[in-house]
Amino acid sequence: MGTEGCIHGTAIIASSAVLGAGVTIGAHTLIGEGVHIDDGASIGCNVVIEAEARVGRSVSIDGNVIVREGTLIADDVAIGANSVLGQRPTKAKSSTLAPSGILAPLRVGEGCQIGVGAVIYAGSEIGSGSFVADGAQVREGCQLGRNVIVGHAATGENDCEIGDGARIQTSAYITALSKLGKNVFIAPMACTTNDNFMGRTEERFKYRKGVTVEDGGRIGGNAVVLPGVTIGKEAVVGAGSVVTRDVAPCKIVLGTPARVVKDVPPEQLIYSVKSECRHREGPSAMQVPSFDLTRQNRELRDELMAAIGEVMDSGQFILGDSVERLEEAIAEICGVKHAIAVANGSDALYLALMAADVGPGDEVITTPFTFFATAGSIVRVGAKPVFCDIDPKTFNIDPTQIEGKVTARTKAVLPVHLYGQSADMDPINEIAGRHGLTVIEDAAQAIGAKYKGRPVGSLGDVACISFFPTKNLGAFGDAGMVVTKDDALAERLRMLRTHGSKKKYYHELLGINSRLDTLQAAVLNVKVKYLRGWIEDRRSLAEGYDRGFAPAANAARRPVSPEGAYHVYHQYTIRVPHRDAVQEELKSRGVGSTVYYPLPLHLQPVFENLGYKLGDFPESEKAAAEVLSLPIFPELETCEQEYVLEQLCDILRSYAGR
Numbered sequence: 223m224g225t226e227g228c229i230h231g232t233a234i235i236a237s238s239a240v241l242g243a244g245v246t247i248g249a250h251t252l253i254g255e256g257v258h259i260d261d262g263a264s265i266g267c268n269v270v271i272e273a274e275a276r277v278g279r280s281v282s283i284d285g286n287v288i289v290r291e292g293t294l295i296a297d298d299v300a301i302g303a304n305s306v307l308g309q310r311p312t313k314a315k316s317s318t319l320a321p322s323g324i325l326a327p328l329r330v331g332e333g334c335q336i337g338v339g340a341v342i343y344a345g346s347e348i349g350s351g352s353f354v355a356d357g358a359q360v361r362e363g364c365q366l367g368r369n370v371i372v373g374h375a376a377t378g379e380n381d382c383e384i385g386d387g388a389r390i391q392t393s394a395y396i397t398a399l400s401k402l403g404k405n406v407f408i409a410p411m412a413c414t415t416n417d418n419f420m421g422r423t424e425e426r427f428k429y430r431k432g433v434t435v436e437d438g439g440r441i442g443g444n445a446v447v448l449p450g451v452t453i454g455k456e457a458v459v460g461a462g463s464v465v466t467r468d469v470a471p472c473k474i475v476l477g478t479p480a481r482v483v484k485d486v487p488p489e490q491l492i493y494s495v496k497s498e499c500r501h502r503e504g505p506s507a508m509q510v511p512s513f514d515l516t517r518q519n520r521e522l523r524d525e526l527m528a529a530i531g532e533v534m535d536s537g538q539f540i541l542g543d544s545v546e547r548l549e550e551a552i553a554e555i556c557g558v559k560h561a562i563a564v565a566n567g568s569d570a571l572y573l574a575l576m577a578a579d580v581g582p583g584d585e586v587i588t589t590p591f592t593f594f595a596t597a598g599s600i601v602r603v604g605a606k607p608v609f610c611d612i613d614p615k616t617f618n619i620d621p622t623q624i625e626g627k628v629t630a631r632t633k634a635v636l637p638v639h640l641y642g643q644s645a646d647m648d649p650i651n652e653i654a655g656r657h658g659l660t661v662i663e664d665a666a667q668a669i670g671a672k673y674k675g676r677p678v679g680s681l682g683d684v685a686c687i688s689f690f691p692t693k694n695l696g697a698f699g700d701a702g703m704v705v706t707k708d709d710a711l712a713e714r715l716r717m718l719r720t721h722g723s724k725k726k727y728y729h730e731l732l733g734i735n736s737r738l739d740t741l742q743a744a745v746l747n748v749k750v751k752y753l754r755g756w757i758e759d760r761r762s763l764a765e766g767y768d769r770g771f772a773p774a775a776n777a778a779r780r781p782v783s784p785e786g787a788y789h790v791y792h793q794y795t796i797r798v799p800h801r802d803a804v805q806e807e808l809k810s811r812g813v814g815s816t817v818y819y820p821l822p823l824h825l826q827p828v829f830e831n832l833g834y835k836l837g838d839f840p841e842s843e844k845a846a847a848e849v850l851s852l853p854i855f856p857e858l859e860t861c862e863q864e865y866v867l868e869q870l871c872d873i874l875r876s877y878a879g880r
């Protein structure tokens with residue numbers, strides 16, 4: 223048919239016909255399969271366009287039209303309200319809509335434009351004034367608001383909700399179940415995810431979690447946002463970032479994993495975001511805990527539950543594959559050949575001393591400013607702890623004082639990497655080498671820390687790690703690990719943890735029962751993947767505290783991290799005068815804090831027989847009176863940290879000069 227012809231209503235146009243440009247087609251027409259409708263045609267309401275049709279540029283189609291699958295619709299086509307385009311794919315397993323193709327009709331609002339080759343499934347709703355560019359996909363159940371732009375080849379998966387004015391740029395991918403607020407901007411190639419199992423199991427559909435981007439949120443090009451993450455109102459994700467956890471409103475995050483780098487300047491905000499901190503209802507209502515394990519577990523709940531379920535189904539509860547996998551992961555983090563999983567960190571120390579043949583009559587040099595287990599394990603093997611004071615700057619054993627403690631009975635030196643920072647290992651190893659001492663690292667608090675580029679755990683002969691629930695990598699109960707590069711020590715340790723036996727029911731050594739539960743290993747195998755990111759989060763929180771304390775520098779002494787130390791901030795521990803009173807005041811203002819440790823080990827009643835007295839280790843005693851550990855855990859929010867700083871600086875100001 224030539225240009226500007228007119229087909230009156232209720233006509234039937236045969237398959238494969240070609241309708242010329244500018245043609246007008248009346249209402250209720252049935253347009254046969256494969257018909258080509260040239261540019262500028264105008265089609266009335268209630269029309270059916272059968273499969274494989276081609277609809278040219280600037281064609282206008284009135285409401286209630288049905289366009290069957292395989293149709294290509296060119297630029298500037300306007301499709302009226304209540305139209306249905308295409309069909310739902312039969313294999314859309316992930317859809318939450320009813321099976322077998324009974325879907326709500328597609329609704330396309332007035333003035334929408336749909337580009338050539340765009341695929342829009344039934345059950346979607348596209349608000350008026352929106353634009354779906356060529357090659358874009360809008361899957362079933364997707365709700366697009368008004369004036370939304372879905373760019374070239376971009377995808378909105380099924381059941382997404384996309385607010386008014388949102389822009390999804392070229393090739394961006396929004397996974398099923400995601401929710402984008404109003405005026406959200408998603409840059410080219412950005413991608414959200416909703417499947418923690420990355421397609422490994424059919425079960426994954428049960429655990430999918432979409433991403434939420436609140437009003438005005440912006441995601442830069444090539445960024446990836448992980449399942450279940452919320453990007454707060456007006457927050458910005460820098461290009462190329464991988465966002466692993468929620469981003470607070472108005473924060474700019476960057477990197478892999480993404481971390482807060484600064485705030486969005488107020489003049490750039492289109493929504494007002496005032497006091498969006500969900501932990502703060504009023505100036506005095508905020509409660510900041512010392513640590514909160516529930517936040518991390520909530521984030522990982524599905525993954526953890528699946529791992530626990532697998533153990534339950536396997537019937538293996540002691541050692542086994544999960545434990546071996548964990549041993550490999552920890553050996554790698556510590557840069558050593560062997561890791562031997564045991565029941566807890568205290569047993570790790572006990573077994574390491576046993577493996578190193580430390581026993582009655584031997585002395586072990588260690589610090590008095592540590593958790594009880596460090597010295598308790600020495601006494602458990604029948605040896606004597608010989609204490610050596612700490613360096614007041616780092617709270618770790620002072621290497622310059624070690625040599626003076628060495629006697630003919632000294633068998634080992636046991637430095638502790640306290641609060642997550644390595645002891646000064648070069649001089650310790652040098653002294654140990656000269657005196658033939660075994661070096662046992664107590665790395666209970668420091669997994670992932672480094673000393674001059676080398677990981678803790680690889681710095682001595684053998685090292686001990688704790689996975690107590692509050693540690694940087696924490697289990698759902700007690701768990702520990704011994705690591706070593708020494709083949710012989712590793713073999714002894716494997717025997718010692720199972721009653722000294724290599725072959726079942728044959729016992730060559732006097733060992734103990736200290737095997738790791740498979741359940742704990744399964745939990746730790748989930749968490750260990752996140753450890754590096756959590757450490758980085760702790761380090762950026764520590765930087766935040768450092769910055770915040772700068773003005774109060776005279777009152778509070780910040781932790782010192784010497785050159786070459788990669789501190790993992792198991793604790794962020796400051797020194798404050800009037801510590802107990804300051805802690806009480808913080809508590810009354812809703813801020814939790816902890817004292818690690820209020821009484822050094824040489825003054826503990828149980829060690830009275832060692833003959834030490836007050837004044838023997840002045841730096842440890844002074845530290846015990848002054849240290850205060852502030853809330854630090856990866857899920858601590860910036861607004862909570864700001865509150866801690868605000869309150870603490872205020873308290874310290876009131877104590878200044880007293």
Ligand SMILES: Cc1ncc(COP(=O)(O)O)c(C=O)c1O
Pocket residue numbers: 566567568569592593595596638664666667687688689690700701702
């Ligand atoms: C320095 C230090 N050593 C040893 C341990 C003992 O570890 P666990 O509690 O796993 O027995 C801990 C744990 O608190 C610790 O902090």
